[in-house]
Amino acid sequence: MQISRWIASAATAVMLAISAGSLSAQAQEKLKIATEGAYPPFNTITADGKLVGFDVDITNALxxxxxxxxxxxxxxxxxxxxxxxxxxxxxxxxxxxxxxxRKKQVSFTNKYYTTPLSLVALKDSDI
Known part of the structure; x- marks a missing residue:
């Protein structure tokens, strides 16, 4: 349920960002969406050349x-x-x-995930 709400919110944000750039998703035949293809598990290219990953799934859902x-x-x-x-x-x-x-160059939607940071050390470390 919450993911569906998030996807709807993200879709709205993408539509607003596109229309702010004077484009209309409805008027375009196809939206061209870029990703890197070299950052697994978010986006990567399989051995057979297929683009896969979390960002690809989010793009398809949006x-x-x-x-x-x-x-x-x-x-x-x-x-x-x-x-x-x-x-x-x-x-x-x-x-x-x-x-x-980056905010000076492009518009961002809301974050679609957050990565918590942590430090890792050996158990017998003095840290």
């Missing part, structure tokens, strides 16, 4: 919720934001941390 056809494309990480700015694709769905520098 596109189904928005009732639009989406094409997933891969983009090298370092070129992700510049390629979005160059309009090579409509959105990015990749595990990208929200930083002040």
């Amino acid at each position: 596109c189904a919720q928005m009732k639009v056809e989406c094409e997933l494309v891969t983009q090298d990480w370092d070129g992700m934001i510049p390629a979005l700015q160059a309009k090579k694709f409509d959105a990015i769905i990749a595990s990208m941390s929200i930083t002040e520098e």
